[in-house]
Amino acid sequence: MSIWAALAGGFVGTLILTTGLRAANTFNLTRIDLPFLLGTAFTGDRTRAKAIGYSAHFINGLIFALLYYAVFAAIDYSSWWLGTVFGLVHGLFAATALVNILLPLVHPRMGTSQTSAPDVALLEPPGFLMLNYGRGTPTVTLAAHLAYGTIVGGFLTWPS
Amino acid sequence: MSDSAVAAPVRTDGYAALRDYAVIGDGRSVALIACDGAVDWLSWPDLDSPTLFAAVLDQARGGRFTLRPEVPYTAARRYLPGTNVLETTFTTAGGTVRVTDALTLSDTASLTPGRELVRRIEGLAGSVPMGWSVQPRFAYGARAPHLARRAGVPVATCGAEAVAICAWHAGQPQYTADSVTGHFRTESGTRALIALPYAYQEPLVLPPRAECEARLDHTAATWRQWSDDRTYTGPWREAVLRSALALKLLVFAPSGAVAAAATCSLPEELGGERNWDYRFSWIRDSAFTLDAFLKLGCAPEATSYLWWLMHASQLTHPRLHVLYRLSGGTRAPERTLPLSGYRGSSPVRVGNAAAGQLQLDTYGELLQTAWLYTTAGHRLDADVARRLAEIADFICTTWRQPDAGIWEVRSAPEHFTQSKMMCWIALDRALDLAGRQLIPARHAARWHEERQAVADFVETRCFSERMNSHTRSAGSDDVDASLLLGLLHGYRPSDDRRMSGTVSAVQETLRAGPYVNRYLGPDGLSGSEGAFLACSFWLAEALARCGRTEEAVSLMDQLVALGNDVGLYSEEIDPASGAFLGNLPQGLTHLALISAACAIGEATR
Numbered sequence: 001m002s003i004w005a006a007l008a009g010g011f012v013g014t015l016i017l018t019t020g021l022r023a024a025n026t027f028n029l030t031r032i033d034l035p036f037l038l039g040t041a042f043t044g045d046r047t048r049a050k051a052i053g054y055s056a057h058f059i060n061g062l063i064f065a066l067l068y069y070a071v072f073a074a075i076d077y078s079s080w081w082l083g084t085v086f087g088l089v090h091g092l093f094a095a096t097a098l099v100n101i102l103l104p105l106v107h108p109r110m111g112t113s114q115t116s117a118p119d120v121a122l123l124e125p126p127g128f129l130m131l132n133y134g135r136g137t138p139t140v141t142l143a144a145h146l147a148y149g150t151i152v153g154g155f156l157t158w159p160s
Numbered sequence: 161m162s163d164s165a166v167a168a169p170v171r172t173d174g175y176a177a178l179r180d181y182a183v184i185g186d187g188r189s190v191a192l193i194a195c196d197g198a199v200d201w202l203s204w205p206d207l208d209s210p211t212l213f214a215a216v217l218d219q220a221r222g223g224r225f226t227l228r229p230e231v232p233y234t235a236a237r238r239y240l241p242g243t244n245v246l247e248t249t250f251t252t253a254g255g256t257v258r259v260t261d262a263l264t265l266s267d268t269a270s271l272t273p274g275r276e277l278v279r280r281i282e283g284l285a286g287s288v289p290m291g292w293s294v295q296p297r298f299a300y301g302a303r304a305p306h307l308a309r310r311a312g313v314p315v316a317t318c319g320a321e322a323v324a325i326c327a328w329h330a331g332q333p334q335y336t337a338d339s340v341t342g343h344f345r346t347e348s349g350t351r352a353l354i355a356l357p358y359a360y361q362e363p364l365v366l367p368p369r370a371e372c373e374a375r376l377d378h379t380a381a382t383w384r385q386w387s388d389d390r391t392y393t394g395p396w397r398e399a400v401l402r403s404a405l406a407l408k409l410l411v412f413a414p415s416g417a418v419a420a421a422a423t424c425s426l427p428e429e430l431g432g433e434r435n436w437d438y439r440f441s442w443i444r445d446s447a448f449t450l451d452a453f454l455k456l457g458c459a460p461e462a463t464s465y466l467w468w469l470m471h472a473s474q475l476t477h478p479r480l481h482v483l484y485r486l487s488g489g490t491r492a493p494e495r496t497l498p499l500s501g502y503r504g505s506s507p508v509r510v511g512n513a514a515a516g517q518l519q520l521d522t523y524g525e526l527l528q529t530a531w532l533y534t535t536a537g538h539r540l541d542a543d544v545a546r547r548l549a550e551i552a553d554f555i556c557t558t559w560r561q562p563d564a565g566i567w568e569v570r571s572a573p574e575h576f577t578q579s580k581m582m583c584w585i586a587l588d589r590a591l592d593l594a595g596r597q598l599i600p601a602r603h604a605a606r607w608h609e610e611r612q613a614v615a616d617f618v619e620t621r622c623f624s625e626r627m628n629s630h631t632r633s634a635g636s637d638d639v640d641a642s643l644l645l646g647l648l649h650g651y652r653p654s655d656d657r658r659m660s661g662t663v664s665a666v667q668e669t670l671r672a673g674p675y676v677n678r679y680l681g682p683d684g685l686s687g688s689e690g691a692f693l694a695c696s697f698w699l700a701e702a703l704a705r706c707g708r709t710e711e712a713v714s715l716m717d718q719l720v721a722l723g724n725d726v727g728l729y730s731e732e733i734d735p736a737s738g739a740f741l742g743n744l745p746q747g748l749t750h751l752a753l754i755s756a757a758c759a760i761g762e763a764t765r
Contacts, residue, residue, distance in 0.1 A: 124472075
């Protein structure tokens, strides 16, 4: 278990998470696009937003992997299945608080339930469990985060 | 609109005439207020939420908030200039009182309630006895409220919803079994205030009076500023600006979606079954909506709307639903409410079964919308560009199918001419966008080929030499007002012989005075309907584009006079009585007014 393993796991996990969400997007299971949501916090240019968003999303993925590493180190135990459990908590947090409540508060282009005339949002708010982005969104998001957690946990366990 | 006095409002079986309603809103929700001061419709927290007040659909069970003199009176009302703040002046034998109503806008200067209705009552002259009553009925009247006092303030709760009734100098609130009432007397110079702060899934904010007063003033000032920023300088400016303000009330600020109307199930025929829920965003209206935003200088609304359109349609890509929820969802299951309906017009429906229909014109509307957006100098990102190209591909495989048409008929699908014209427009706009390298051009040759095939179909099977007009559908002998959209959206140029023949045929067949019917043929529903106001404005615009400017101006003058005392329009009008029919305020009607005024302004320049 090392920081480098955490960073490697975070990178691969985020890659899989992002690819999974993108695939679900392509198959019309959800409209969620985390890099896009993150990037539009910095720019209104949609193309540039995606580039910025992917970078921000990967940095977030690395930061979360370091958090996993810190907790594993604190309890002096690591395993892929504990990573899965962390992924579950991580996914639930993302769906119920992070994207649903916290992101709209700091996102300059995202609406909230309090947005009123004459303002108008550029991005619709995610709603509870991000259901505004499609009924499959909670399932897809949770599955992607479970995969992320499992991968980070696996990297932090390897090679022991 | 100028102040216009009306006699003491008359209610029939407890229902005000639909023409008597004004609308206030905050970009999230909308209330209808009759000229007797009753709030007969209010859905909270959002425009498409179940209602707190729905007396317009069931005067006994729907719930309402009345506020009026307790002696005979006449009423005059107006919007404060450039705002969506309503002012009603009641004149009695003993004095005059003014009521100012608004759904207040968010304000960072104070802790703002989730939603808030504020009513300011000012004595202008003499002495007037006033009475008020708040009868909250949550969930379309289905759930009675629990009434209690919190910090001395009457509060009605139901599940996750709560509304407080804060009254200052408006008499001591009295409880009845299901309402809170009060009586007071205004004198010259006195000022009372009643506020209804509302909370959904959060604790209620009980605001002090000073903050309510300040928010009401802030709301008026904010609306005035928004109006001052509008760029329209053409003819019928007052009507266009009021239409813009009405349209702005239908913009759902949290997402950028634009609702077709603010209400549900107001009847297209008194006592009839044509009662629909319009609190969704229709792709059908998208091109007119974006065009109006651009012409009025509403760039943020235009961009937000296009972003929302592309997000909402992503789940169903490349297919388009006829309508989407304001939150971007696709589910709109239709159900019937146990309400008696406006003057007995039942069923009262929420949700809309048209959502699942195939409407080919929507594809043309979407491509036209994107095209208008780019011609105004905006860019499309790669994802949106790819999806638009895929939609054009989809049209190539779909346009030969019969559909429900723009009017969403519930009879068997047909090859509606307007649908085919819009398919042509979809492919034509895709070719133009591809030619400007704004969308991928890989399949441009196929789009070109299919565009010609659509044109051949329309010109051989959907045109009657005998009538010198396009027909409602392939092989039909009827005309349809939607054919005017072929001209308005650019299927053919205005000097095209067939197109001008179609305009004349619509005028001769469907027009009576300023009124234009949508069609005269069957649509799978019993009963009839009034004249469809948007079609009248489309005809005025079509006449202007065909160079018949004097006729266009004359018709437009008549149509502008058809609005109610505060300049609002519903979906339809009964030509015999002038009564409003259908949901209101109707976005499509106001959009058509804006578009026609702009086109006639250009033609007369």
